[in-house]
Amino acid sequence: MKRQAKKKSTVTGSIRVIAGQWRGRKLPVLDAQGLRPTTDRTKETLFNWLAPYIAGTRCLDAFAGSGGLGFESLSRHANHVTFVEYNKSAALQIEANCQLLKLNASQAQVINNDVLQHLNQPTEAYDLIFADPPFNKQLLPELIAKIEQQQLLAPNGLIYIESEISCAYSIPAQWQLLKQKQTKQVNYRLYQQGE
Template identity: 45%
Template sequence: MSPFQDRSKARKNKQKSANFKAKKGHLSKSPSQPGKTSRGLVRIIAGTHRGRRLPVLVSEGLRPTSDRVKETLFNWLMTHTTGAKCLDMFAGSGALGIEALSRGAAHVTFIEQEKTVAEQLNNNLVTLREADKAEVVMGNAYSHEFDSAAAYNIVFIDPPFGKEMVEKSINILLSSKILSPNALIYIETAHSDEYAVPSCFSLVKQIKTSQVFAALFELNT
């Protein structure tokens, strides 16, 4: 058993923002070196928007995935991203979901509870002309009412460090029945964060950097 499977043991204006949902109602619908991201910016590594830099707000707890880890993750997902339906549960800058859109994902749902961060994410999607393939939900991933017909192929779980949110997130995915057969779940945590992954998931890939643990799991069906 991988330590990631039991870490307690060994841890989303031309389109008028038509897809931006608030928690209560609608608000209407030369590159850097790998591993480096300019302050207040995230860089799209590959795909349709390769090399584009997008502004992100400096906000407490907002920690975009580094270019190094992001590149590794999407190498893992290389044969799975095109046409995929994705969920970014703790979107923040939206770096992971936007990278997925750039690489051909069919749709990404972004969930972000900070209003200003969600608005910036929505603006970036409009700038990229990707708003028709995305939905930004301003709210909490734990209280969001998911559509059981969603059938997400890829889910990104990259919550604030040190909050013990991974296991609860996985339980919500399973209880809401929103995963497609053989769905892929990406988890990124700090070294000190603990979590256990249910036995219905198998470890696919994992990486440890100086700052994070990252792992990709597949739902067994």
């Protein structure tokens, strides 16, 4: 009886940086289960929302996946992005893309870990958090609670949440909804932390 080979994640696609210093640059991404890079159209909408805020920020790309949101932020002059990705192959691909873009440790850090475990460690607050977890896993309520408990969102900081329509979550009272958009399947929301 033949043993079935375990399917490996392979580089089969790319993400495109929309604007900034790496405008038009394509970065390789893996074909890995559950990995769904944010579409160019959604990214364009999001970064139009973020345009007045992005330069000089310290960002967390939670559930980083392809790293597309973090790389777009760095292209638009964010100071630093922490990429947290559980899938080892995806995390290695983000590291490879950081090397391609010649990023140093003060600009980007890639952490291969479960984001909820990683956020138990003390860290400085972030100016911008991207929360785009795998769909149908009910990870948002726990992530939001962790961000609030650990005070991970800086005063006036922003958090972008992308979720399937059916995902129910509540937000802290001091988070103000700035922008939102909805498609047939996905909710996109941008909140700002009050003072």
